[in-house]
Amino acid sequence: MKDLKIVPADELHNTIRSFIIDSQAVIGDYEDMKSLILKMIKSGHMFNMNRDRLRDAMEDLTFMLCPGDDANKDRVERGLEYDDDDDTDDDSDDMEFSMRSDMDDPHQQAKVDQDRPEKQVDRDDTIEDIGNISELN
Numbered sequence: 001m002k003d004l005k006i007v008p009a010d011e012l013h014n015t016i017r018s019f020i021i022d023s024q025a026v027i028g029d030y031e032d033m034k035s036l037i038l039k040m041i042k043s044g045h046m047f048n049m050n051r052d053r054l055r056d057a058m059e060d061l062t063f064m065l066c067p068g069d070d071a072n073k074d075r076v077e078r079g080l081e082y083d084d085d086d087d088t089d090d091d092s093d094d095m096e097f098s099m100r101s102d103m104d105d106p107h108q109q110a111k112v113d114q115d116r117p118e119k120q121v122d123r124d125d126t127i128e129d130i131g132n133i134s135e136l137n
Contacts (some may be wrong), residue, residue: 009049012057016040020065029069033062081106 003116009013016036019042020027025036041047056079063072 005045007045007047007049007083009053012047012049013061014056014059015045016061020061027062028064029066029071030059030075033058040135052115 005015018071019038019040023036023039025032025039027033027036037047048113059072059075059079063069063076066072
């Protein structure tokens with residue numbers, strides 16, 4: 001088995017750059033970068049980070065090495081745009097938190113309890129259902 005080379009997030013760019021130089025790889029587009037990362041993994045490099053973080057670094061380095069390629073530029077620009085979908089997720093999380101916070105309020109909990117039908121338990125029926133405890137001994 002190969003020795004593992006753990007690549008932490010703070011060394012990601014330098015590690016990929018060093019591998020490019022050492023292997024004399026030519027990176028012209030994102031597909032070349034994906035091939036390089038696969039070679040790195042095959043040689044024992046383990047990327048200790050979220051895959052989104054790895055993809056961002058791959059896009060940045062690809063653009064840095066080939067800034068004249070519009071496809072590389074577009075990838076980086078898209079990553080720099082705000083994502084409106086994330087805002088809606090945050091809003092729903094805020095709403096859920098708000099609802100939970102309301103339930104922590106004793107007055108809100110009392111209101112909820114008032115709205116629930118109260119379940120009546122007949123003690124004699126319960127004892128009858130259990131049976132005579134002396135029979136169990």
